[in-house]
Amino acid sequence: MRSKTSLFNKGVQKQNIKQHGWIGLIYLVGLLFSVPLQMILFASDENQTQYNTIEHLFEVGFPIQLLFVFIVPVMAGIFLFRYLQVTSSADMIHSLPIKREELFGNHLISGIMMLLLPVWITALTAFITVNLYTALDPISSSDIWSWTVVITVMTLFYFSFSVFVGMMTGMSVAQGILSFILLMLPAGVFFLITTNLNYFLYGFSTQYYSSKTIINWSPILMMNELNYRDIPTGQIAIYLLLAVLFSFAALLLYRFRHVEMATQAITFQPLRPIFKYGVTFCAMIVGGAYFEMYGTTGWLIFGYIFGSLIGYLVAEMILQKTWRIFQVKTFIHYTAYAGVIIIAAILINTDALGYETSVPDNEEIDSVYFGHSLYPLTAEEDTGQEIEVFLSDENYIQNVREFHEELVQRQPKEIKRLTSPSKNELVIAYQLKNGSTLVRQYRIPMETVEKELAGIMESESYKRIEYHIEDLDQELDTITITADGLVNKNVSITDKEEIKELQQILKYEISSLKINEMIEEGRNWGHILLEPASSDNLAGNPSFDEPQASIPWKKSFDELESWLDENEYLEQARTLPEEIEKMEILHQPGTRNYTYPDQVFVEQNDMGAKMVVVEDNDMIEEALQHYSEFGTGEYFVQFTTIDGMRVYGVFSDNEVPESILSKLNNN
Structure with a gap:
C-alpha cells in the first residue's frame, strides 16, 4: 500500500508531545524566569527603580536568556532526532510505512511549535507586566515586538542548525558538541588565522580585522551584544534565511543518509576528509598562536608541527574509533597535508600577492588616518560614537603616503612583544574612493623613522586630531589638570577668563611641539582634561555621554608651567x-x-x-x-x-x- 506524505501525522505528533514535550516546558519556565519575573522583581524594588531604568527586554536577565535561547533549541534538535543515532531505533522507525520526508517534516514541526509557543507566551506576559508597573514605562510595545522577532528567529536558527548537524553525525553527544563548535568555528578560525598572519605579513593588523569581523561571524557572539546594541534588521533576516536553508539541507542529507550510519562520528564519506583536515588545520593554528607568544620562529614552527600532529591523530582516532592508527597510509596523508601547508606558508612569507608593499595611488585615496591607536577606527562599532579622524588635506595625504612607501621598502624590524610605549605603534588607514578602507599597523622603534615622521607629526593636520585642537577651540566649562605618577594631585580651573588664557597657551604649546617631544613617552607631568560647556552636552552626566578629551602635559610645556606658577596652581598640579x-x-x-x-x-x-x-x-x-x-x-x-x-x-x-x-x- 502506497504511503501518503503528510507534514502532520497525528501519531508522530502525539508521540513527540508525550516523549519530548518537557523540552517546551523547560524553555517556557526558563524564559518566564529570565524576563517577566525579573521585570516584576525590578519594578518592586524601589532602590533599583530610583537609580536605574530598563529600556528593552534584553536588559532583563540577559545571561539567563542567552543560555536558554542557545541550549534548549540545540537540545530539541538532539532529542527529536535521537532515533537516528541509535541503531535499533533507526531500524524500527524506518521500517514503518512512513516516508522519510514525512518523518522529518513532522519532527521539525513538533520542534518548532515546542520552541516558539514559549517565546510568544513570554512576550505576551512581558507586555502585560509592562502595563502593570509604571517603572517599566520606558519599555515600549515596539521593544517587546523586537525582542519577540529576534528570539523567534534565533530559536529557529539554533534548532535548524542542530538538526542539520545531527544529519552529519551518528552520535548525539557529537551532535551537541559539534553544534557549539561549528557555531563558534568561523569566528574562532578567523581570529586564529589573523593572529598567525600577523607574524608573517608586515603591517597586518590582527586587532583591526578581528574587531571588525569576528562578532559578525558567530551568532553566539552576535547575541552576546544584544543587551547594549541593536542588531540590524538585515542581519536578523539573514539568520531567518539560514534557518530555512539549514532545514532544507538537513532534509536533503536525511534522504541520502544510510540507516547503518548510527553511532558513526561522521555519517557521509565525503565529509570525513573535510573533518579530518579541518581538525588538523584548527589544531595547527591554535598551536601556532600559542607558541607565537614566545617570540621566535623556532617555537612558532614547533607549535604548527605539534598542533597539527595532535589534531590529525585525534581526528583519525575519532573516525576509525580506535587508537591503532599508526599505519603507512596515515603517515603519507599527513605528509601530503604538511606539503600543502608549507607551500602556502612560502607564498605568504614571500608576499606573493604584494600585500606588504601595497600602497594606494594618490588618485585612489579619498582621505587618510595616521595615528598610534586603532581605537578611533573601531570606536563607532564598539561604542556607537563616531569619531572623525580621516583627513582629506592633499598635502597631508601626500606626506603620509610617501612615508608609507618608504616604510614598506625599508621594513624596519617590528617589535613583536608589546611592552613598548604606544607611540611605537603606527596605524595608517586610507579611505579609498571605491568605498573600501585599507588599514596597516606597524610596531617599530620610533627612532628608526623619526626623521621621516617629522613632516607628518609636526603638521597642523596631525596635531588637530592627536591633541584635540578642535576641543580647545570650543567653549569649555572646566579644565582639569591631573598629576601623573608620584603624587595624587589635580586642580580644576573654572574661571572663564583663565580658561580662555589656558586654551591659547595650550594651542601655542601644541603648535610648538617637535617630533622628538611627541614620540617620547613617560615624560609627562600629567594630563589635561577638557570638559565642554554644558550647553554642548545632552541631558545627563556628560562623562557618560561622551569621553572627555585628554591632552598630555609635556614637561616641555614651559609657558603652561609659568602660567600655573603665576596663578598659584602649580603646587596643586604637579609633583614638587x-x-x-x-x-x-x-x-x-x-x-x-x-x-x-x-x-x-x-x-x-x-x-x-x-x-x-x-x-x-x-x-x-x-x-x-x-x-x-x-x-x-x-x-x-x-x-x-x-x-x-x-x-x-x-x-x-x-x-x-x-x-x-x-x-x-x-x-
Whole structure:
C-alpha cells in the first residue's frame, strides 16, 4: 500500500508531545524566569527603580536568556532526532510505512511549535507586566515586538542548525558538541588565522580585522551584544534565511543518509576528509598562536608541527574509533597535508600577492588616518560614537603616503612583544574612493623613522586630531589638570577668563611641539582634561555621554608651567621636590633594552653597578624634569615620597643631569 506524505501525522505528533514535550516546558519556565519575573522583581524594588531604568527586554536577565535561547533549541534538535543515532531505533522507525520526508517534516514541526509557543507566551506576559508597573514605562510595545522577532528567529536558527548537524553525525553527544563548535568555528578560525598572519605579513593588523569581523561571524557572539546594541534588521533576516536553508539541507542529507550510519562520528564519506583536515588545520593554528607568544620562529614552527600532529591523530582516532592508527597510509596523508601547508606558508612569507608593499595611488585615496591607536577606527562599532579622524588635506595625504612607501621598502624590524610605549605603534588607514578602507599597523622603534615622521607629526593636520585642537577651540566649562605618577594631585580651573588664557597657551604649546617631544613617552607631568560647556552636552552626566578629551602635559610645556606658577596652581598640579623624601640613582651598565625601571632595582646586578642616594631639592627637581617613567638607558631612579610611596624611572642617555653624573663619579 502506497504511503501518503503528510507534514502532520497525528501519531508522530502525539508521540513527540508525550516523549519530548518537557523540552517546551523547560524553555517556557526558563524564559518566564529570565524576563517577566525579573521585570516584576525590578519594578518592586524601589532602590533599583530610583537609580536605574530598563529600556528593552534584553536588559532583563540577559545571561539567563542567552543560555536558554542557545541550549534548549540545540537540545530539541538532539532529542527529536535521537532515533537516528541509535541503531535499533533507526531500524524500527524506518521500517514503518512512513516516508522519510514525512518523518522529518513532522519532527521539525513538533520542534518548532515546542520552541516558539514559549517565546510568544513570554512576550505576551512581558507586555502585560509592562502595563502593570509604571517603572517599566520606558519599555515600549515596539521593544517587546523586537525582542519577540529576534528570539523567534534565533530559536529557529539554533534548532535548524542542530538538526542539520545531527544529519552529519551518528552520535548525539557529537551532535551537541559539534553544534557549539561549528557555531563558534568561523569566528574562532578567523581570529586564529589573523593572529598567525600577523607574524608573517608586515603591517597586518590582527586587532583591526578581528574587531571588525569576528562578532559578525558567530551568532553566539552576535547575541552576546544584544543587551547594549541593536542588531540590524538585515542581519536578523539573514539568520531567518539560514534557518530555512539549514532545514532544507538537513532534509536533503536525511534522504541520502544510510540507516547503518548510527553511532558513526561522521555519517557521509565525503565529509570525513573535510573533518579530518579541518581538525588538523584548527589544531595547527591554535598551536601556532600559542607558541607565537614566545617570540621566535623556532617555537612558532614547533607549535604548527605539534598542533597539527595532535589534531590529525585525534581526528583519525575519532573516525576509525580506535587508537591503532599508526599505519603507512596515515603517515603519507599527513605528509601530503604538511606539503600543502608549507607551500602556502612560502607564498605568504614571500608576499606573493604584494600585500606588504601595497600602497594606494594618490588618485585612489579619498582621505587618510595616521595615528598610534586603532581605537578611533573601531570606536563607532564598539561604542556607537563616531569619531572623525580621516583627513582629506592633499598635502597631508601626500606626506603620509610617501612615508608609507618608504616604510614598506625599508621594513624596519617590528617589535613583536608589546611592552613598548604606544607611540611605537603606527596605524595608517586610507579611505579609498571605491568605498573600501585599507588599514596597516606597524610596531617599530620610533627612532628608526623619526626623521621621516617629522613632516607628518609636526603638521597642523596631525596635531588637530592627536591633541584635540578642535576641543580647545570650543567653549569649555572646566579644565582639569591631573598629576601623573608620584603624587595624587589635580586642580580644576573654572574661571572663564583663565580658561580662555589656558586654551591659547595650550594651542601655542601644541603648535610648538617637535617630533622628538611627541614620540617620547613617560615624560609627562600629567594630563589635561577638557570638559565642554554644558550647553554642548545632552541631558545627563556628560562623562557618560561622551569621553572627555585628554591632552598630555609635556614637561616641555614651559609657558603652561609659568602660567600655573603665576596663578598659584602649580603646587596643586604637579609633583614638587619638597614632596620627595629622597631619590636613589642607579647606574647599571648593559641595560639598554626596553626595561621597566622597577625591575632593574629588584634584579640589579652588582657587577659594575653604582648607586647614590640624593636628598638635595635642587637635584631632585632636576631629576623630575628629565626622567621618564619607562624607556631605554643605563641610569635609573627610584623616588621615595614623604608618604613612603616609591616610583621608578629612567634617564635616556642625553637626559642624564650633569649634577647626577658628577655625584655618581665622585661616589
